[in-house]
Amino acid sequence: MASTLLRTAPALRGALRASGIRKPAVAMASTSFVRGKATLPDLPYDYGALEPYISGKIMELHHAKHHQTYVNGLNSALETIAEAESKGEFTKAASVAPLLNFHGGGHVNHSLFWENLAPANREGGGEPDGALKKAIDSDFGSFETFRKQMNTALAGIQGSGWAWLVKDKSAGTLGLVTRANQDPVTGPYVPLLGIDAWEHAYYLQYQNRKAEYFEAIWNVINWKTVAARFEKS
Amino acid sequence: MVNIGSLWQYLAAHSPLQSTLSSLSTTTMSGGALNLTQMGLAPYSLPPLPYAYDALEPHISAQIMELHHGKHHQAYVTNLNAALASHVSAVAAGDVAAQIALQQAIKFNGGGHINHSLFWKNLAPPGTEETNPAVAKELVSAIEKKWGSLESFKKAFSAALLAIQGSGWGWLVKEAGNGAGLRIVTTKDQDPVVGGDVPIFGVDMWEHAYYLQYLNGKAAYVENIWNVINWRTAEDRFVGRNEENVKTEL
Numbered sequence: 001m002a003s004t005l006l007r008t009a010p011a012l013r014g015a016l017r018a019s020g021i022r023k024p025a026v027a028m029a030s031t032s033f034v035r036g037k038a039t040l041p042d043l044p045y046d047y048g049a050l051e052p053y054i055s056g057k058i059m060e061l062h063h064a065k066h067h068q069t070y071v072n073g074l075n076s077a078l079e080t081i082a083e084a085e086s087k088g089e090f091t092k093a094a095s096v097a098p099l100l101n102f103h104g105g106g107h108v109n110h111s112l113f114w115e116n117l118a119p120a121n122r123e124g125g126g127e128p129d130g131a132l133k134k135a136i137d138s139d140f141g142s143f144e145t146f147r148k149q150m151n152t153a154l155a156g157i158q159g160s161g162w163a164w165l166v167k168d169k170s171a172g173t174l175g176l177v178t179r180a181n182q183d184p185v186t187g188p189y190v191p192l193l194g195i196d197a198w199e200h201a202y203y204l205q206y207q208n209r210k211a212e213y214f215e216a217i218w219n220v221i222n223w224k225t226v227a228a229r230f231e232k233s
Numbered sequence: 234m235v236n237i238g239s240l241w242q243y244l245a246a247h248s249p250l251q252s253t254l255s256s257l258s259t260t261t262m263s264g265g266a267l268n269l270t271q272m273g274l275a276p277y278s279l280p281p282l283p284y285a286y287d288a289l290e291p292h293i294s295a296q297i298m299e300l301h302h303g304k305h306h307q308a309y310v311t312n313l314n315a316a317l318a319s320h321v322s323a324v325a326a327g328d329v330a331a332q333i334a335l336q337q338a339i340k341f342n343g344g345g346h347i348n349h350s351l352f353w354k355n356l357a358p359p360g361t362e363e364t365n366p367a368v369a370k371e372l373v374s375a376i377e378k379k380w381g382s383l384e385s386f387k388k389a390f391s392a393a394l395l396a397i398q399g400s401g402w403g404w405l406v407k408e409a410g411n412g413a414g415l416r417i418v419t420t421k422d423q424d425p426v427v428g429g430d431v432p433i434f435g436v437d438m439w440e441h442a443y444y445l446q447y448l449n450g451k452a453a454y455v456e457n458i459w460n461v462i463n464w465r466t467a468e469d470r471f472v473g474r475n476e477e478n479v480k481t482e483l
């Protein structure tokens with residue numbers, strides 16, 4: 001699973017570079033696009049494995065339809081950019097940037113999200129331990145305070161978006177950020193744990209009662225993944 | 234992009250607060266957490282739907298309509314009233330920081346209330362006279378002038394709806410000023426149409442507007458919404474007969 005993400009993340013980085021207009025046309029060979037083509041990662045568990053907290057139907061649509069649409073949109077944006085740059089049409093290439101950001105962000109965010117989750121009878125739920133627990137305690141006061149702040153951040157999103165536990169690489173501290181729509185977490189922040197607050201992530205099961213979804217999802221958070229990202233960052 | 238100044242003007246013009254602020258003494262406020270009614274002010278309320286929850290079937294299911302109106306729209310109204318009450322308290326207490334902090338909540342929930350109020354009225358049960366563009370003679374002729382035909386306008390409008398990234402709305406508006414041209418605009422989240430543009434009709438592209446019935450197939454929702462557009466309301470708004478402005482219902 002991690003390797004799937006690593007395989008596709010450079011594609012996005014390359015695409016973001018490609019969307020700039022610094023490079024001469026010849027540098028943008030179409031082969032780099034083919035090599036960087038994004039694919040839908042497999043889920044590391046069954047669609048029904050997160051029940052009763054997230055229904056199998058939600059997981060199936062979310063992964064096989066929504067995430068797939070971002071993958072397709074990303075590849076088509078990359079293709080448009082590669083083609084435009086190969087013809088020296090840099091303005092046209094740059095105009096695709098919003099689509100690249102949206103679909104590329106959607107692909108990266110969901111790839112990170114699936115890894116953040118695990119069945120409650122396996123790695124899912126509970127509380128972090130070790131260095132991650134220490135960092136959460138020191139930067140938020142306690143795990144419970146962190147959890148409450150994350151839920152407040154999620155509830156405060158006006159529209160579609162995500163909330164993330166991040167590590168600030170320059171300060172070395174943990175923090176919470178929200179992102180609108182599919183804007184990815186970038187800059188000094190390393191995403192450790194993301195929660196999808198788009199309505200498609202919960203509506204079939206929770207309808208307008210999104211606070212219940214934000215409570216339930218803690219039962220299926222995979223703290224091992226979060227800890228691994230924390231230690232690597 | 235939203236001009237927050239225009240929104241304030243809009244809310245001010247339609248506000249139940251009016252100039253009663255000055256009559257509130259700070260002593261009344263010091264208890265905190267009063268609601269608008271306790272302050273002697275009329276809160277906003279959820280407007281009744283002009284048709285039954287199941288009236289738009291099979292294009293929009295009764296379950297969607299009931300949740301959308303009874304829960305989502307109600308939440309915007311409730312949260313708008315709560316934010317306005319806090320704002321009144323903050324004004325009375327001279328707490329400028331709190332007033333600023335509340336602006337986003339007022340804008341979001343106020344926008345949600347305005348947008349949904351406009352939306353319900355620009356829909357009508359399929360097969361009724363209202364859903365026949367023939368009842369909107371002046372509007373349709375303006376549309377044909379601008380887009381060539383009603384069909385190509387629908388295509389352009391649908392494409393704009395499907396291109397929205399995240400939650401938002403698509404609107405046909407009559408531009409401010411003497412030119413009075415028609416234009417398709419999209420707004421994000423609950424940003425309302427502002428700047429003097431007159432909304433003719435809007436389509437809610439939040440996932441809650443279609444998900445229970447259409448799932449990820451939003452193109453089908455967009456295709457079917459044309460069966461329930463209320464062209465009579467659209468015509469009234471286009472020629473300036475729109476009740477909303479006269480009765481300040483929002």
Ligand SMILES: [Fe+2]
Nearest residue numbers: 066196198201
């Ligand atoms: Fe999602």
Ligand SMILES: [Fe+2]
Nearest residue numbers: 305437439442
């Ligand atoms: Fe809505």
